[in-house]
Amino acid sequence: MKDQDLTVTITVDKSPKExxxxxNNVRGWWSEEVKGGTEQLNDEFTYKARDLHRCTMKLIEVIPNQKVVWLVLDNYFSFTEDQTEWKGTKVVFEISGQNGKTQIRFTHQGLVPQHECYEVCSNAWTGYITGSLYKLITTGKGEPNPKES
Structure with missing residues (x-):
């Protein structure tokens, strides 16, 4: 079986550059708790959502206005037994022009239905991509996780 990786596609009436x-404005759509660089090749950043989830990402491919790839270096979920499910997986954003619009194809390579976190993670990613990222691109304001006090 192939093509089991989580994939979510959105189309926006904005340019590939936008x-x-x-x-790359990860704090603007995923979480205000992101620490580190999120734009340049080899940048590394950490994501944290309360005590539920922590991960470290490295930008391993950055092609302006076309593609961004994050490699998951480290990951922790409070709700799974297997803490290695995300380690070594890739989060891929592919950007392309489609009939005057821009299509973003998000794929989490290695996040497959057999994983314990799949249902929670696929629902979360789908919400962030179709909701927060979409809004950030189209209105300039996303809905990231707020800073924790």
Whole structure:
């Protein structure tokens, strides 16, 4: 069985550059708790959602206005037994022009239905991509997780 990786596609009435810039503004759509660089090749950043989830990402491919790839270096979920499910997986954003619009194809390579976190993670990613990232690209304001006090 192939093509089991989680994939979510959105289309926006904005330029590929606007989509690319929004994707790299990780604090603007995923979480205000992101620490580290999120735009340049080899940048590393950490994501934290309360005591539920922590991960470290490294940008391993950055093609302006076309593609961004994160490699998951480290990951922790409070709700799974297997803490290695995300380690070594890749989060891929592919940007392309489609009939005057811009398509963003998000794929979490290695996040497959057999994983314990799949249902929770696929629902979360789908919400962030179709909701928060979409809004950031189209309106300039996303809905990231707020800073924790």
């Amino acid at each position: 989509a690319f810039d929004a994707i």
